[in-house]
Amino acid sequence: MRMSVVAPLLLAANLIAASSAPAQDIPSEITELRRRVALIRADLANITAAAAYATDIFTRDPAARFLFSATRSPAMASEFFWHTGASPETRDADDPAARGVVIYPVAAWESSGLTVAMLLDRWQSAGRPVIVVGSSADKPAFSTLRWLISNGAPDGSRANAAINGVANLIATWTLYVEFVASATRHHWRPGIYVSILTPDADDSNYRVHFRVPEGPAPVAPIAAEELGTQYLNRIDSLLTLAAHPQHRAIVQRAADSLRTLRVAGHRLFVAGCADYLHSYVLTDTSASPFKPWNAYDGVAPDALQARGARVNDGVLWFGYTGYDCPHLQPSQPFQDAGMRVVVVSDHLANRLPPNVMVAVPLDWQ
Numbered sequence: 001m002r003m004s005v006v007a008p009l010l011l012a013a014n015l016i017a018a019s020s021a022p023a024q025d026i027p028s029e030i031t032e033l034r035r036r037v038a039l040i041r042a043d044l045a046n047i048t049a050a051a052a053y054a055t056d057i058f059t060r061d062p063a064a065r066f067l068f069s070a071t072r073s074p075a076m077a078s079e080f081f082w083h084t085g086a087s088p089e090t091r092d093a094d095d096p097a098a099r100g101v102v103i104y105p106v107a108a109w110e111s112s113g114l115t116v117a118m119l120l121d122r123w124q125s126a127g128r129p130v131i132v133v134g135s136s137a138d139k140p141a142f143s144t145l146r147w148l149i150s151n152g153a154p155d156g157s158r159a160n161a162a163i164n165g166v167a168n169l170i171a172t173w174t175l176y177v178e179f180v181a182s183a184t185r186h187h188w189r190p191g192i193y194v195s196i197l198t199p200d201a202d203d204s205n206y207r208v209h210f211r212v213p214e215g216p217a218p219v220a221p222i223a224a225e226e227l228g229t230q231y232l233n234r235i236d237s238l239l240t241l242a243a244h245p246q247h248r249a250i251v252q253r254a255a256d257s258l259r260t261l262r263v264a265g266h267r268l269f270v271a272g273c274a275d276y277l278h279s280y281v282l283t284d285t286s287a288s289p290f291k292p293w294n295a296y297d298g299v300a301p302d303a304l305q306a307r308g309a310r311v312n313d314g315v316l317w318f319g320y321t322g323y324d325c326p327h328l329q330p331s332q333p334f335q336d337a338g339m340r341v342v343v344v345s346d347h348l349a350n351r352l353p354p355n356v357m358v359a360v361p362l363d364w365q
Contacts, residue, residue, distance in 0.1 A: 026243045029163060034239055036167040039152030040174055041232050047171070048224045050131050050147045051178035052185075054101045057129070058211075059186050064100040065210055066176075067093035067128065072119065075165070075279035076105050076172060083275060084195040086176070089210040093123065103175070105168040106134030109156030113140045120144050131175070133168045135160075149175055165280055170235055174228045181222035188212070189219050196326045241363055254316075254342045254358040261314040261340060262289060269309060269339075271295035272318025273325035290316060299330040301337035311338035314357075319345030323352060323359075 040047075058064050068077035070092045080086045080103075091098040102123050106112050116132065117140065123130050124144050131147040138156030139148065151167035153160045183190045191208040194201050241247055258268055270290035293307050315334060317323070323331050323343050334341050335353045343352065344360040352359055 026248070030239055030243050032163055033166060033170075034236070036152035036163075037170065037232055037235055037239070039150065040167070040171050041229070043150050043171075044174070044178075044225045044228050047149055047175050047228060048178045048182070050149060051175055051182045052224075053129075053147065054131070054179055055182040055186055057101055058183070059188070061099065062211075065089050065091045065098065067091050067098050067100045067102045069093040069102070069104065069119075072115075073105050075276050076103070076169070078275035078279050079169065079172075080176075081275075082193070084193055085173075086193050087210060088191045088193060088205075088208045093128070096126065098128075100128065102128050102130040103172060104130055104132050105165075105172065106132060107161040107164045107168070108158040109135060109138050109140060110158045111161070113156075116140075117142060133171050133175070135164065169276065170232075174231055177227035177231050178224070181224060181227045184219050185221045185224075187219055187221075188214070197321060250358065250360050254344075254360050257340075257357040258289075258314050258316065258342060261312070264312075266313045266340075267291060267308060267310070268314045268316065269293060269304075269307070270316040270318075271299075271330075272344075273320040273328055274318060277318060295328060295330060299328070299333045301333060304333075304337050304339065309337065309339065312340055315339045315341045317341055317343050319343055319348075321345070322347045322349065323356075 054066075066080065066087055068080055068090065070077045070081075071094055077092070080090045091100065093102045093104070104116070104119065106116060109116075112134075120130055120132075120142055121144065129146065131149060132145060133149045134151055135153035135156045136148060136150040137154060149171045151164050151171050153164050153167065180190050180192070189212040191210055191212050193205050193208065196202070198204070262268055268290045270288075270292050272295065291307070297303060317330060317334070319325055322345055331353055335355050339355060341353075341356045342358050342360065343356055344362060346362050348359050348361050
């Protein structure tokens, strides 16, 4: 179970921008995401209505679940299939036998309009309603689309696709927490995966189900928009942290160290512990100086070298509860391979290996 990846994606955007440009004021990505969060917040009534619609389906059909396409939206699927705070028994929309509500994120209508039309027809013809998360601007006229959760994009172009991915993630989590609240108002409690940092987390997560059996006490109802507001407030606080001058100075120092390596002819790689980040950076590379790789494939020196890594190449590494993550320990393999590392994580140790150039602390748990 790993962290929600909004904060690491913000840092990735900042570092990619900073490693290619001189020192700057508040990055435009942060300013734009503040605007997106405000627009998602303004759409809370619609998000709550969509959540209530899904809850009604789940209440009437015990076999219905949230569905994400592992082929069409692998990053979002990985975020919900096995993730702290997410729903047990989430299923693959590509499985024709799966019943439930499809959540489908759209990065850009410019490149996805025809695909979405095809998928809407396929899924809804099979009796599976779809909630699309994407831009309300430039959206094609789909006669069969009932629910659209806006990501606040100014238009449907591919130029906004990268930041739309982050905004889609924020909007989808807002929808999900509003579903949790809606379920309590329907008098049942949804199961939720807990963090690996919670005692006996694995035992709890392997036993929990989509719908928690009724207990002796009635379920306390949670008001509409309460959880969505709390979540968006937390995202705003992360954006405030990302914009703080002291934090930006550390990010700039990290970017300078990576730029120095690149100018010297070394390659830059990026990886991390977060499921969404693994899938997202593998596709969001058109303007990035970093070569991504899925660290779950291995961080041993031979695996790095197979991807073209050499001594003194740089790694931008996103950890979880420290440099080494609960299920993945890269610090010694990176040192053994002679990689120069910028590590970004919460709970960073005071003393880090000598090959760590800069450590960027993040304030979340």
